[in-house]
Amino acid sequence: MKIIRPRLAALLLAATLMNGCAEHRAYVPDHEPVISNAADADEQDGHSPQIVAGNEAFRIFEPAEGSVVGKAITVKGQARVFEAAFSYSLEDGHNVLAEGHATADKGAPEWGDFEFTVTLTEAPTSTTGVLTIYDSGAKDGSPLHPLHLAYTFENGLVKLQ
Numbered sequence: 001m002k003i004i005r006p007r008l009a010a011l012l013l014a015a016t017l018m019n020g021c022a023e024h025r026a027y028v029p030d031h032e033p034v035i036s037n038a039a040d041a042d043e044q045d046g047h048s049p050q051i052v053a054g055n056e057a058f059r060i061f062e063p064a065e066g067s068v069v070g071k072a073i074t075v076k077g078q079a080r081v082f083e084a085a086f087s088y089s090l091e092d093g094h095n096v097l098a099e100g101h102a103t104a105d106k107g108a109p110e111w112g113d114f115e116f117t118v119t120l121t122e123a124p125t126s127t128t129g130v131l132t133i134y135d136s137g138a139k140d141g142s143p144l145h146p147l148h149l150a151y152t153f154e155n156g157l158v159k160l161q
Contacts, residue, residue: 049076057081057145058133059111069151073118073131078111079104081135081145088116088133092124092153123159128152 052064060077063069079086084107089099097120104112118131130150134143 051077053147053149055145055147057135058086058147060133060147060149063151065149065151067151068154069129070154070157071120073151074115075118075131075133076113076115078113079135080108080111082138083107084112086114086133086135087143088118088131090118090120090129090131092126092129094125095122097122097124097129120157124153124157125159126153127158 049061051059051061053060054077058077058079058081060075062076063073073090075088081104084104085101086104087099087101090097098118100116100118102114102116104114106112128150129152130148132143132146132148134146136142137144
């Protein structure tokens with residue numbers, strides 16, 4: 001069984017989402033995501049949740065990348081960000097389907113737990129989407145530590161044009 005490295009997976013997803021559109025540009029991180037050992041996470045009920053994706057600022061427990069999702073997506077994880085505040089956006093390669101803000105229960109340098117629900121504001125035009133979770137720079141509000149998670153939309157949700 002071949003293991004696809006995260007950078008290659010991001011490129012493959014971007015190619016799929018772009019579907020030949022030259023106007024869309026793919027974000028490819030210049031480093032591999034940092035996925036911490038689950039033993040580093042706070043223990044709950046005698047065991048640690050499994051980290052399915054992450055980087056230096058975010059640890060995602062669910063949903064795992066590649067999961068089939070519906071109109072509402074509940075995201076659970078931990079964040080280590082300034083003042084425990086961060087943002088998210090969900091795109092289908094052509095449109096922003098949802099965006100918003102969330103908070104963890106602790107700010108950096110601690111890892112704080114979070115749970116938020118992303119609700120689509122319009123039907124996707126592609127079978128796949130990318131949820132980006134990021135914190136904002138204090139200086140100019142630019143996105144910091146973006147974590148890109150690819151998902152597949154459930155059957156019947158996609159609006160064909």
